[in-house]
Amino acid sequence: MIDPAEKERLERLEARIRALKKAEVANTEKGHMDEHYSQAQLAWRMVVELVAGLGIGFGIGYTVDLWLGTMPIFLVLFILLGFAAGVRVMMRSAAEVQRQQMAEQAAKDDERD
Numbered sequence: 001m002i003d004p005a006e007k008e009r010l011e012r013l014e015a016r017i018r019a020l021k022k023a024e025v026a027n028t029e030k031g032h033m034d035e036h037y038s039q040a041q042l043a044w045r046m047v048v049e050l051v052a053g054l055g056i057g058f059g060i061g062y063t064v065d066l067w068l069g070t071m072p073i074f075l076v077l078f079i080l081l082g083f084a085a086g087v088r089v090m091m092r093s094a095a096e097v098q099r100q101q102m103a104e105q106a107a108k109d110d111e112r113d
Contacts, residue, residue, distance in 0.1 A: 042097055049093065050086035057082020 002010075061078030065071050 042093070046090045046093060049089045050083070053082040053084075053086025053089065054079060055082070057085070 057078040057080070058075065060082075061075035064074040064078070068074070
């Protein structure tokens with residue numbers, strides 16, 4: 001037979017375990033939502049960077065073509081350069097986010113140990 005004091009101690013322990021599991025589930029759901037929004041923000045950031053590169057290239061090319069009287073040559077050239085610049089900035093942003101995620105994962109791994 002189990003001593004009443006021992007039984008009460010086990011019930012308190014079970015209650016603590018249930019509370020910790022609920023807190024862990026709540027943190028997991030919150031983390032998933034934060035990750036979802038951060039991924040969406042990253043995608044929009046990359047789209048904006050690419051469109052900005054194209055827009056700036058278009059503006060410079062069109063202006064140079066109007067100034068020199070050579071209509072499509074510089075427009076096409078600077079649009080391609082703007083596209084290349086936009087892709088380069090996107091790749092830099094992706095590398096930055098990857099470094100941040102690796103640092104966060106390393107911190108989580110250190111906490112577990």
